[in-house]
Amino acid sequence: MKIQMKWELEDPYNLIVFMFGFIMLGITFFSGLTRNDVVFMVSGPDEIIVSESAKTLGLTLPRLGTEEYTIFALTGALLVSLMMRYDRDTRVAKSVYSLPVRNYSVVLSKALSAMVLLFLASLLPAFLAFVYIHGDIPDLIGRALFGEGFLAGYLIYWAMMVLYVVSVSALVAMLSPNTFASLLGSITLLYAPLVLKLRSLPPAVINEAFFKAYTTQFYPADRVVTFLDGSFYTGLLLPVVMLGVALILSEWRDVS
Amino acid sequence: MRWNALLFAFLVAGLLIPPEYSSGEAMGEPGYLFVEAPSGLVADIVGVGSYATPVGLALPPGNYTVRITGNVTVIVQVSVVAETSTIVRVDPNAVRDAVSGDGIVSIKAIFNESANYSQEKLHPPFDPFAVPSGGCGGASVYINISKPYPMDVEILGRNRVYITLNGTFMHIGDDSDGNPCMFYVGIFPGGGSRLESIRNVTYTVPWARLEINSTPDDLTIYLNGGHNRYIFYTPMDFYVPAIPHDVYNVTAVGYYGTIRIPVIHRLDTHTVGIADGHYLVESVVKVAPNETYHVNVNMEKIKSALTVERKAVETVPLEVRSEPSNASVVVTDGVLRAFANTPATFLLPRGNYTIIAFKNNLSAQKSVVLGGEGAKVFLRLIPANATLSLAVQPENATVLLNGEEVEVGNLTLSPGRYNLTVKAPGYITKSLEVILAPNEFKSIEVSLERKSVVEDKGIAISPSQSKTDDIKLEETPGNEQKGVFNDTQTFTTSPTENIPNSPSPKEDSRPFVIKISLLMVTIGAIYIALRTRR
Amino acid sequence: MRLLKAILLSTILITILVFPIEKNALTQPISGVVLVGRGMIVPSSGVALLSSNAEDGTEYTVRVFDPEIGEAILERNATGSFRGRVMLKHSGPYYFSIRTMTPVTMAVRIINRYPSVTVLNIRYGLGGVSALLLAAILLMEGRKK
Structure with a gap:
């Protein structure tokens, strides 16, 4: 499984998609941050202003708006379709899946490597863009990330988004006949909540849970718990179920 | 190509010419305003006169205000259009029945054709009711109340919305240890508010609870004329100040020393306005400390009790001359009335009319059937009583x-x-x-009807413009306690480190544990499904 | 190894691309109105022009607080109208406030916006290090072959 993952992570096709996502997201995040003229109001002594400033700064950490989500979903769908369907289309799979490992293990390692790539392709440019804009206020950034507990929530945020996108795409990839169908299908499914304005599905539900957790709760631990709590069903349970179904399907379906 | 360009230029030029408003053209053509209300009431048509209802008037086209006073006051603002009868139907008793609740001392129903009192509801990306729990203080969302005194709103939760009053000491919720949160409240209309934490208070403003409902839900609420586009929609509960009498020389110890308020004025009534489109129903509620009051407005009933209808009418001329001339003439069919000085030509719907002309002590009266192509009437005025x-x-x-x-x-x-x-x-x-x-x-x-105990506080609700800014500047702070303001604002949202216990209670985390175990079970089930296959 | 190379290459590309994007964005001034207090997060350093008008004789204090250093960078008592400018040395939040008995409105306009030296150093540093690392990796791989 480890070898399989390593192999996927070094695959040139995957890496081209990875770079596409990385650069596009980085640019979008950056331009989003330059547009940023966030205002906040608070009254109280200077310490309150400082902590509110750090909190507001933490809330400006790049997240997935409509534009960003489009790129993100596209990258995720491309990665997963390439990994899970393309090799089957090109018959390379025959050799991979004939190794003495169970099918689901191969699929799982592919899904995991897709997650790693997508996670890196979003988190790294997010931090890069943030530092390229706000690199001159290290104290406040530190305060926001650690004192206000944004780091944990932010990592979880991306992990959840990645899990969702990869598991939706994986399920579609397992169900579809070829790479093209898989790509189209996953993009459609991933984009549907945005077009239909479904607030109860990701990305809206995760975004809202994050925002709510960090604006209504005071303590970092509470914030993380509230965040997870708010996005649990569609941000965590649903993707896990979908991924599980995808794995079970991979066992049923023939490799071809 | 050139022709196209010319045509285009012509079209653009047409757009640039300002539209002309035809106001003068219909001068001669009157409009008809009918006020239909139960008899015994008086309709005051502002700038025209007061008439016993039902009444109809031939009026020059324009905007008119009809006011029917009583313990239920009805104000209707309509525009009268030429050659059209505008029929205002009002049933004050039905208006009264549509508003229920306790403590309501007077009701005012307003229909304004040219205004929209409904405010566009903002759907914020955050929940205005979700405020940090734990320390003192809550969310302060802007509201612009300047009369009778400046007020603001402080939110501690969905059912804990406090209306704060300028220049007073208020007890707004408790902190997580159960200690009361006491504040000195300063409000600048249009400029926000500040709360200063205080102790050793000699008088805090008592609260009354106002529960406001309507049929249907989600109508705009104006409290004392103020409105907030995030939260003021029915159903909604407020805590409002209830000060039964003036209180003098109140002191407290604040951040910078003792704060003394020379007088806190009586404030025992609040005006609750509920609006839907052109309709606004204002109820004045008299409140006593620690009591709960309900206001329920059935907007559907209001809408059927107060209607405006327009009908085109066909008119024919009625020419009236008199000897001597320049006498005042009234033409009436019992309901519709038209006035002029002789010689005059009235344009009236067909029907039977009585014409009365008078000048000094001379007068004359004649009945006429107006039909066909109109009629001409000559009156000779003679002395009469x-x-x-x-x-x-x-x-x-x-x-x-x-x-x-x-x-x-x-x-x-x-x-x-x-x-x-x-x-x-x-x-x-x-x-x-x-x-x-x-x-x-x-x-x-x-x-005559008895006056209600409450005088009109002169609160005016301005209808929403298409895109009014949330914050408008008001010049008058209306603040009689100016001198006692300290120049630092303190706001005791307790900093993170000070409170040992997490405010999010234990029972909150229990469902979360269940959720986590649900996740674990799911993962386990998938694992088993994968293992056992083959 | 390829993954690392991809990351390094993307970093270099982003570093190059941010400059034109930023140049476009920073030409617009930021403006805002302060009634009692207002925090603003600005994406670059710049110069804030403050102007307020109040009735003659109205006394108030204008304050600009920098949460990064935890100090006020401007605190000025004013009577009537006030014009002032203050350097915003870094990006991030600033808190503009007016202490007054009567409402005073202050307009804030942020002009001359450009990235601070620290930020530029970070960009050059990160971009440069990535480029060097990438070059080194490529060189080593070339030598192995």
Whole structure:
């Protein structure tokens, strides 16, 4: 499984998609941050202003708006379709899946490597863009990330988004006949909540849970718990179920 | 190509020419305003006169305000269009029935054709009711109340919305240890508010609870004329200040020393306005400390009790001349009235009319059937008298006839238009127009309604413009305690480190544990499904 | 190894691309109105022009607080109208406030916006290090072959 993952992570096709996502997201995040003229109001002594400033700064950490989500979903769908369907289309799979490992293990390692790539392709440019804009206020950034507990929530945020996108795409990839169908299908499914304005599905539900957790709760631990709590069903349970179904399907379906 | 360009230029030029408003053209063509209400009421048409209902008037086209006063006041603002009858139907009793609740001392229903009182509801990306729990203080969302005193709103939760009052000491919720949160409240209308944490308070403002409902839900609420586009929609509960009498020399210890408030004024009424489109229903609620009051407005009933309808009417000319000329003429069919000076041409719907002309002590009267292509009437004015028999309730009321005080009883007058005003202390003044025909014996009974205990506070609700800014500047702070402001604002949202216990209670985390175990079970199930296959 | 190379290459590309994007974005001034207090997060350093008008004789204090250093960078008592400018040395939040008994409105306009030296150093540093690392990796791989 480890070898399989390593192999996927070094695959040139995957890496081209990875770079596409990385650069596009980085640019979008950056331009989003330059547009940023966030205002906040608070009254109280200077310490309150400082902590509110750090909190507001933490809330400006790049997240997935409509534009960003489009790129993100596209990258995720491309990665997963390439990994899970393309090799089957090109018959390379025959050799991979004939190794003495169970099918689901191969699929799982592919899904995991897709997650790693997508996670890196979003988190790294997010931090890069943030530092390229706000690199001159290290104290406040530190305060926001650690004192206000944004780091944990932010990592979880991306992990959840990645899990969702990869598991939706994986399920579609397992169900579809070829790479093209898989790509189209996953993009459609991933984009549907945005077009239909479904607030109860990701990305809206995760975004809202994050925002709510960090604006209504005071303590970092509470914030993380509230965040997870708010996005649990569609941000965590649903993707896990979908991924599980995808794995079970991979066992049923023939490799071809 | 060139022709296209010319055509395009022509079109653009057409767009640039400002549209002309035809106001002068219809001068001669009157519009008709009918006020249909139960008899015994007086409709005051602002700038025209007061008339006993039902009444119809031929008026120059324009905007008119009809006011029917009583313990239920109805104000209708309509525009009268030429050659059209505008029929205002009002049933004050039905308006009264549509508003239920306790503590309501007066009701005012407003219909304004050219205003939209509904505010666009903001769907914020955050929940305005979700405020940090734990320390003192809550979310302060802007509201602009400047009358009778500046007020703001402080939110501690969905059902804990406090209306704060400028220049007072208030107890707004408790902190997580159960200690009361005391604040000195300063509010600048249009500029926000500040709360300063205080202790050793000699008087805190008592609260009353207002529960506001409507049928249907989600109507705009105005509290004392103020509105917040995030939260003020029915159903909604508020805590409002209830100060039964003036309180003097109140002190507390603040951040920078003792704060002394020379006087906190009585504030025992609040105006609750509920709006839907052109309709606004304002109820004045008298509140006492620690009591709960309900206001429920059935907007559907209001809408059926107060309607405006327009009908096109076909009119024919009625030419009236008199000898001597320049006499005042009233043409009436009992409901519709039109006024002019001779010689005059009236444009009226077909029907039977009585024409009364008068000048000094001369007068004449004639009935005419107006049909076909119209009619011409000539009146010769002769000396005549009319008798007006007056009865008023209460009996000590003062009666003014064209501004002069007269005795109650039988009055012999020359025919004409008279303005009758009846007033008595403690009652709502009534005035109406009376038309006396030659040799007519008219008896009028006027009974006054008791004035409610609350005087009009003069709160005006401005209808929403298309895109009004949330924050408007008001010049008057209306703050009589200016001198006692300290120049630092303190706001005791307790910093993170100070409170040992997490405010999110234990029972909150239990469902989360269940969720996590649910996740674990799912993962386990998938694992088992994968293992056992083959 | 390829993954690392991809990351390094993307970093270099982003570093190059941010400059034109930023140049476009920073030409617009930021403006805002302060009634009692207002925090603003600005994406670059710049110069804030403050102007307020109040009735003659109205006394108030204008304050600009920098949460990064935890100090006020401007605190000025004013009567009537006030014009002032203050350097915003870094990006991030600033808190503009007015202490007054009567409402005073202050307009804030942020002009001359450009990235601070620290930020530029970070960009050059990160971009440069990535480029060097990438070059080194490529060189080593070239030598192995």
